[in-house]
Amino acid sequence: MSEGVDELGARLKAYEGRAAAVAGVGKDPVNAPMIRHWCEAMGDTSKAYRGPGAIAPPTMLQVWTMGGLSGHEGRTDAYDELLGLLDESGCTSVVATDCEQEYPRPLRPGDEVTFDAVIESVSDRKTTKLGTGYFVTTRMDVRVGGELAGTHRFRILKYAPARRKSQAERPRRPRPVVNRDTAGFWEGVAQHRLLIQRCTGCGTLRHPWLPGCNACGCLDWDTVEASGEGTVYSYVVMHHPPFPAFEPPYAVGLIELAEGVRMVSNVVGVPYDKVRIGLPVRVEFRGYEDEEGALVLPVFRVVEGEG
Template sequence: MSTVDGVGPDELGVRLKEFEGRPAAVAGVGKDPVNAPMIRHWCEAMGDTAPAYRGPRAVAPPTMLQVWTMGGLRGHEGRTGAYDELLGLLDGSGCTSVVATDCEQEYLRPLRPGDEVTFDAVIESVSGRKTTKLGTGYFVTTRMDVRVDGELAGTHRFRILKYAPARRTPPARRPGRPRPVVNRDNAGFWEGVAEHRLLIQRCTGCGILRHPWLPGCNACGCLDWDTVEASGEGTVYSYVVMHHPPFPAFTESDQAADAAGPYAVGLIELAEGVRMVSNVVGVPYDKVRIGLPVRAEFRSYEDEGAEQGALALPVFRVVEGEG
């Protein structure tokens, strides 16, 4: 039979099943009573404007049930060691990764500001060994009963998958370079780039140029527009230097110096007055400065097997003699 890092599934499964029914928290007490400020913050974050959550007779949104039981960084005094012991056993068997899969809540009475919440938690179930796309492991479900003055207010079930990550076969070919998102509003710009033309939108109502492309003018509201072709001349208005691990998609030998990183990404002010974000190339990243003159050029990237064909991108090269 197959194993999880040397522990037979039947042996491990039996040991895990022994945790079912064991308490994970006993007589826990919420660190704060139900309170109006926390309700307000929750509703603002969720965009919930229901009148039931405001005013002198306000109740807490039912979905806040677990909020009142959270222990913060230091945890709760009522917490037992059973849950940590269970997770430690899974870690030791090779199930070192975890992902939350779902939760279920049942509401029995509303919670109101001033209510003092108490709770008990139990390890309700541990599944048999399961194989998923993430890897092989076990689903662990805990149930928390939330009470106010001894009366059950609600039940929260939380389920995780604790698993050993699947061993993934590396891709047969280098992944393709990430492509820009093209939609109906900016398709014309990328069509121009494919033809090695830098097109700028121009409002036909007020004549203002704009970039990025928009469906309408943000100055006068006119929905009609045409385009002008930029000269490609510009200056570095601002810039950042990117530091990140090497990506397989950015290893073209002919541009390795620009792709290996660190590299500069600039906000370029074109001669026409609009600004555009793109890579600054042609000088080391630590030589890029605000005000440096640049000129647009276009690069093509061939992605083996890509259905969309070659990818063209505009970059800005420092004008020769500068930098």
Template sequence: MAVQEDEPTARLKAYEGRPAAVTGVGKDPVNLPMIRHWCEAMGDTNPAYAGPGAVAPPTMLQAWTMAGLSGQRGRTSPYTELLGLLDELGCTSIVATDCEQEYLRPLRPGDEVTFDAVIESVSDRKTTRLGTGYFVTTRMNVRAGGEPAGTHRFRVLKYAPARERPDEPRPRRPRPVVNRDNAGFWQGVAEHRLLIQRCTDCGTLRHPWLPGCNACGGPDWDTVEASGEGTVYSYVVVHHPPFPAFDPPYAVGLVQLAEGVRMVSDVVGVPHDKVRIGLPVRLEFRSCDEELTLPVFRVVER
């Protein structure tokens, strides 16, 4: 028996297939300075991204289309209307959930990037630990010099925040996304071991886990266990939004491990306003509930 959609869901699904952006134009052509900044931030030393004949890292696909603080020409009224309708339905909060990218050709310095986007899907009403709302997926087709360069799917949850009652148990922390590329990392964490991938062709260590080496492109790898020593390379203090299961403000650090790779995790052991770049930290494993263990870094007293 077919299940009829409720009236709000039917109104939302009417936006599927309508444009979210038309003939958008990247604010800058693909250029070496932005590629360099990206690679420095990611710790990516692949020589393909520097010097004569350089190409842009494929994962920068979305970066060339981003609007920045001043906004982007090309956004259409259907997308704005959809977000407004969700606000009217009480779904006033939003969180990005995931993205998928497909690469069709490398982007090179000097390429002018253009794009179109469509509202690909609006889910049925879903209840999550954050609240009740709808997943909205947009698909962006990116071109360079008029040629297809890639596809970027971006999914958000627009939701009405859940209200906690005093008698309700504390919500659990969100589960990490475990897939075939990072399952070994999370298995190590469950065993209280922090495993770093190592390319068996060139010996380069890498984190986060990837299906291939970002230095030589080799597909084969093994692992080394991190010593747990590190320093705070950079950090942010999260004040808002106050998601269930989190108690802002708290510090999230980009930690430089002694082995040379960096990873993002909570910095604990001192108040959030005492965290500083360069602080020594040591790995520990925190049990969040009966199913979830996470690596965190405790500041080492000097």
């Protein structure tokens, strides 16, 4: 990808405003069983999603547009052409970066949704740690009876992978995503403290950290420090695909803390094939140092004498 005038960027921007997906109709009306399954999976006990007058959780917006295993009719020629231009230029890798949703009106059981998607924007050429490429944003509008019910923006980075300076250089460990909702948790970890959010309205503990309580909707919270004791609630052993800075196979566990919440982390202290559901574990804070600076992460070590 040459420097100077970005001729490719100009060609890509010509696709802005063109359809990204064939307009479609939701395969099922908004319905109570799917709402119930979603709430059970997410642990959301809000009364707004049950009984007469119930609404669908706003974050289910995309659920009602999914095609399932059989899929929808698919992408438009314009979107395929856009991706083809990027592939031809060397931007053969892709990573999803973020999504945004807006909810002009709630969805209710019985609503029949229609949707369409457009290529909303293509960024100027950007250089990132992954490589150089373009951010492509698509916007899906979801309607009921012609009335806008929700908007879903999905952004990807289509890029040419950056070359490593040295094959012998050990890959850096990826950093956790820290934002305004999770900053307090990672500040605690840096101090070797495992902090759990607690709703000041109903006292419910929650993890991962969220801006509001799933149980009562209260936005106010404080924290309690976990003892660090827990058990392996479930686990997987990672063999493939390999990730830079990690050496498979290794065990990743869903740990149930003594306080009742669960969190995902590595299980250490025993060979990966000795990890079992119910094993007692205790948090351990591990420090890592590389070009990006110091990093502290919580892992869970099997209690001595177990396993």
